[in-house]
Amino acid sequence: MAGAYFNEGTFDFLDRLADNNQREWFHEHKAFYEGCVREPALRLITDVAEELPHLSPHFVAIPKKVGGSLMRVHRDTRFGKDKTPYKTNIGIQFRHALGKDVHAPGYYLHISSHECFFGAGIWRPDAPSLAKIRARITEKEAEWIKARDHKPFQKQYQISGESLKTSPRGFSKDHPMIEDIRRKDFIAIHDFSPELACSTKLKSTMMKRFADATPYMRFLCKALELQFD
Numbered sequence: 001m002a003g004a005y006f007n008e009g010t011f012d013f014l015d016r017l018a019d020n021n022q023r024e025w026f027h028e029h030k031a032f033y034e035g036c037v038r039e040p041a042l043r044l045i046t047d048v049a050e051e052l053p054h055l056s057p058h059f060v061a062i063p064k065k066v067g068g069s070l071m072r073v074h075r076d077t078r079f080g081k082d083k084t085p086y087k088t089n090i091g092i093q094f095r096h097a098l099g100k101d102v103h104a105p106g107y108y109l110h111i112s113s114h115e116c117f118f119g120a121g122i123w124r125p126d127a128p129s130l131a132k133i134r135a136r137i138t139e140k141e142a143e144w145i146k147a148r149d150h151k152p153f154q155k156q157y158q159i160s161g162e163s164l165k166t167s168p169r170g171f172s173k174d175h176p177m178i179e180d181i182r183r184k185d186f187i188a189i190h191d192f193s194p195e196l197a198c199s200t201k202l203k204s205t206m207m208k209r210f211a212d213a214t215p216y217m218r219f220l221c222k223a224l225e226l227q228f229d
Contacts, residue, residue, distance in 0.1 A: 004200050005040040006090075006111065011194060013037060014088050015113050021084040033073070038065065041090055044109075044203060045069045051207055052094060055214070058227045059107065060097050069094055088112060096226055103129075105220050107210045108187075111197050118206055120213035121187040122220055123161065129224055134168065134181050136223035141177060147215040148180070153188070156212045161185020186220060188213060 013036045017026065026033070042063045049061035062068035071091035077083045095106030103126060108119030125133065137144045148159070163182040167173045171181050190209050196202055221228040 004198055005044045005202060007036070007198050010036045010040070010090075010111070010198070011113050014090075014111075017086055018088040018113070021086055021088070023085055026086055037073075037090055038070065041070050041092060045092060047203055048094065048207070051203075055207070055210055056217070056228050058097050058221075059094050061094050089114075096221070098226055105217065105224065105226065107213075107217075109206060111194075113194070116192050116194055116197050118190045118192065118209045119187055120157065120210060120217055121159075121185075122224075123185050123187045125186070130184065132225070133186060133220065133223045134171070136219070137177050137180055138171075138175070140219075144177065144180070144219060147219040150212075150215045152212040153216050156190050156209055157188035157216075158190075159183070159186070160189045161187050188216060 009032070013029070013032045016029070017033075020026075042065070045061045045063040045068065048069075049063065052059055052061050060069070064070070066072070069092050071087075071093060073086050075082075075085060075087050077085065089110060089112035092109040093106045094108070095104045099105060103122065103124055105122045106120075110117050110119065122129070122133075147153075162184045163179075164184060166182075167175070167178055168181060171178065175181060192205070196205060199205075218228045
């Protein structure tokens with residue numbers, strides 16, 4: 001069995017970065033970032049690339065320092081009130097090959113001292129994509145319910161994110177699927193412990209959880225006219 005990717009040093013670095021979120025400190029400690037965060041994350045992505053095609057040949061794992069599956073450590077501070085320059089979590093997204101950004105359908109791994117979770121689905125889709133998902137839910141209710149209520153998926157995941165407070169334009173508030181139609185996010189979350197993040201079982205457990213979300217991911221891809229199988 002392969003060794004663990006992350007360890008206590010990973011969480012220690014993320015905690016210290018949270019306490020010293022400044023460019024000067026980061027550059028002084030960049031060797032720790034490379035050794036405890038980026039290098040093991042890229043190894044994990046490389047290993048996942050060998051297994052992901054068995055789940056779906058249309059999702060990709062790209063082990064590149066920049067522009068690949070590992071999300072950049074630098075925060076976009078242009079629009080938010082928080083101007084700290086660095087993210088204090090590890091984010092890895094295995095998105096659909098035709099997806100252009102974080103809003104594409106994908107699988108996700110999040111590691112931080114505050115929370116660790118696997119994700120599956122699509123976060124904050126653009127308006128045309130959201131309209132397609134809502135339309136397919138209404139047109140294929142039975143298919144949606146089967147995917148949403150798939151026992152392994154329902155057992156392991158919680159569909160999360162934001163929802164509208166009112167019904168979207170064109171949908172009745174009495175529609176049987178209105179709670180799902182109101183969703184602005186279709187991201188499902190499976191929480192796990194920091195101990196698993198530091199375990200040799202991280203990758204195998206992650207791939208099992210991703211597999212549990214297969215009907216859900218297939219439904220979303222069909223809605224967006226993307227291939228899954």
